[in-house]
Amino acid sequence: MSISIDPVDLACRLIACPSVTPATGAVFDVLEEALAGIGFAVHRFIAGDAPDGPVENLFAIRGSGAPHFAYAGHLDVVPPGAGWAGDPFTPQIRGDLLYGRGAVDMKGSIAAFVAAAARHADHPGTISLIITGDEEGPAVHGTVVLIEHMQAAGQIPDLCLVGEPTSVNRLGDMIKIGRRGSVNMWITVAGTQGHVAYPHLADNPIPALVRILSRIEAITLDEGTDWFQASNIEITDVEVGNPATNVIPAAAKARLSIRFNDLHSGEALAARIRAICEEESPRAALEAKISGEAFFTPPGAFSDMISAAITKHTGITPELSTTGGTSDARFLSKLCPVVEFGLLNATMHKLDEAVAVQDIAVLTDIFADIIEAALKRSKSILV
Structure with a gap:
């Protein structure tokens, strides 16, 4: 029926x-x-x-x-x-x-x-x-x-x-x-705020963040598979928030989004980016959120x-x-x-x-x- x-x-x-x-x-x-x-x-x-x-x-x-x-x-x-x-x-x-x-x-x-x-x-x-x-x-x-x-x-x-x-x-x-899987990452590089005329008394986080992003931008994760397109890393935001021209900022931040095929896992990708951050700056921190594998x-x-x-x-x-x-x-x-x-x-x-x-x-x-x-x-x- x-x-x-x-x-x-x-x-x-x-x-x-x-x-x-x-x-x-x-x-x-x-x-x-x-x-x-x-x-x-x-x-x-x-x-x-x-x-x-x-x-x-x-x-x-x-x-x-x-x-x-x-x-x-x-x-x-x-x-x-x-x-x-x-x-x-x-x-x-x-x-x-x-x-x-x-x-x-x-x-x-x-x-x-x-x-x-x-x-x-x-x-x-x-x-x-x-x-x-x-x-x-x-x-x-x-x-x-x-x-x-x-x-x-x-x-x-x-x-x-x-x-x-x-x-x-x-x-x-x-x-x-x-x-494809998805993972979003937030990078924060801590610095020490100071006057631009006295750089020895400050620690500018921006050069370290630029180095980190340059290395990330150079990564080719893969060329794709028989069923998946290539994985890609996109830098989706860069933030310093420094309105003053004579101040070295206290922190610099960036955000990434990675869409990845079944050659990768979210945890492995986060570990790879975290290693780059740590190599370029001991004051860098990474937060990763895996939306799905x-x-x-x-x-x-x-x-x-x-x-x-x-x-x-x-x-x-x-x-x-x-x-x-x-x-x-x-x-x-x-x-x-x-x-x-x-x-x-x-x-x-x-x-x-x-x-x-x-x-x-x-x-x-x-x-x-x-x-x-x-x-x-x-x-x-x-x-």
Whole structure:
């Protein structure tokens, strides 16, 4: 038996709930009602405090045993900003497009998956949804906490599809089988403030910082791999903050951002930059924050399953890619193989974010085929 859910209607109801990150409340009520109506047990909980919380998370599950196929996504959205043609949280269909903040990233995708799951009310194995309100923000009280919840309950999926908007020019033209890692670093070189006419009584931190940045700028981390583009280091800020012309400053600072492929780890990169800092100045300090490690799901049965469903409904063969920024797949990849696939990303985070109504319908058909294929496979041949 199957139950019909209109994915466009559900997308509209989700969009109508303002859910700027960190999201809680009404938008989760809408999703819970839809999932409970098609037989899912829904677990909601709040995690974290200000300034990065509170964050609401939802884990929904239906069925039991293997195989366990999960879908992951987020209900939080970035701030809409000013200049929209209409209210960003009042969904509007104009022509062939559905407008509203989150239409693409990623309430439209979540609605499509729920509608697809509704078509498979009776199925072998397990379907689950891993939904956070903290993907667009610091991401410290969202998917990481959901993973802990799942591990404590013994509900670890065999495969996970992340519904991020991966398509570029046409629905289904690209899926992500990996992402580069990300680490941000803050360098501070301490000095001793003094008068420029008496340099022997001061210690200028700027020359040391310049030497450090010159060595960093000369680094070539790698030339890329078969599946990943080359890693890159970008100097994103230099700060001295010295308004006086006759004062040697007390400190000089810089910030770096490194996007790296699976030849590296965040810790190893931080150690390499820290060594350069220490060699150039004993008064230099480095703080590093790893946003996520690189991950890679080698092409195989899982990506083939998704590609086959896309080709069936669109007539195109998707490109397998690792390009773009990071996503919560960086956390989920520690549990099981992960592939990302979703709507066109052209308008995500932009004014007048919009999705083609027809794309939501087609995505629902694709997700329905992926669910069916995933749950027919035995655990031993899932990847």
